[in-house]
Amino acid sequence: MIRDILVYPDQRLRTVAKPVEKVDDSIRILADDMLETMYDAPGIGLAATQINVHKRVLVIDLSEEQNDPLVFINPEYEVLDGEPEEMQEGCLSIPGYYEKITRVAHVRVKALDRNGEPFEKDLTGLMAVCLQHEVDHLDGKLFVDYLSSLKRGRIRKKLEKQLRQES
Numbered sequence: 450m451i452r453d454i455l456v457y458p459d460q461r462l463r464t465v466a467k468p469v470e471k472v473d474d475s476i477r478i479l480a481d482d483m484l485e486t487m488y489d490a491p492g493i494g495l496a497a498t499q500i501n502v503h504k505r506v507l508v509i510d511l512s513e514e515q516n517d518p519l520v521f522i523n524p525e526y527e528v529l530d531g532e533p534e535e536m537q538e539g540c541l542s543i544p545g546y547y548e549k550i551t552r553v554a555h556v557r558v559k560a561l562d563r564n565g566e567p568f569e570k571d572l573t574g575l576m577a578v579c580l581q582h583e584v585d586h587l588d589g590k591l592f593v594d595y596l597s598s599l600k601r602g603r604i605r606k607k608l609e610k611q612l613r614q615e616s
């Protein structure tokens with residue numbers, strides 16, 4: 450089922466998500482809905498926070514064919530080296546805006562998969578950046594938080610204006 454995506458500056462995007470205690474069918478349905486919603490958008494990553502579910506679940510698929518879905522439950526990462534990686538980022542909750550953000554280039558993530566099995570992965574490049582962006586969502590953080598308050602304010606005002614025109 451395709452779910453509605455919250456749009457900045459919706460305050461619900463600031464909620465800190467709670468860890469998943471048990472990976473059961475409800476979590477698998479959540480992950481499937483998130484993938485469907487992400488593919489429909491289309492996007493390459495989505496955190497449960499963005500569909501107003503405050504559980505630590507995120508999905509990523511960097512393939513062009515949308516056939517390489519990755520599900521991370523209770524993800525945690527450590528920085529493997531602090532080398533900065535600057536990339537243009539977008540976000541389904543901040544539609545139409547792309548900004549250069551600096552993150553770290555190499556992380557190791559630990560998470561549970563959709564069967565509740567723990568796994569570890571070393572991530573680099575776009576995958577590392579995407580993972581950091583999505584984990585931020587679970588902590589109530591957005592990429593605009595890395596911008597100057599002036600820039601962030603401009604984006605907020607434009608999105609608020611758009612929302613008023615739509616309703």
Ligand code: NI
Nearest residue numbers: 539540541542
């Ligand atoms: Ni995002």
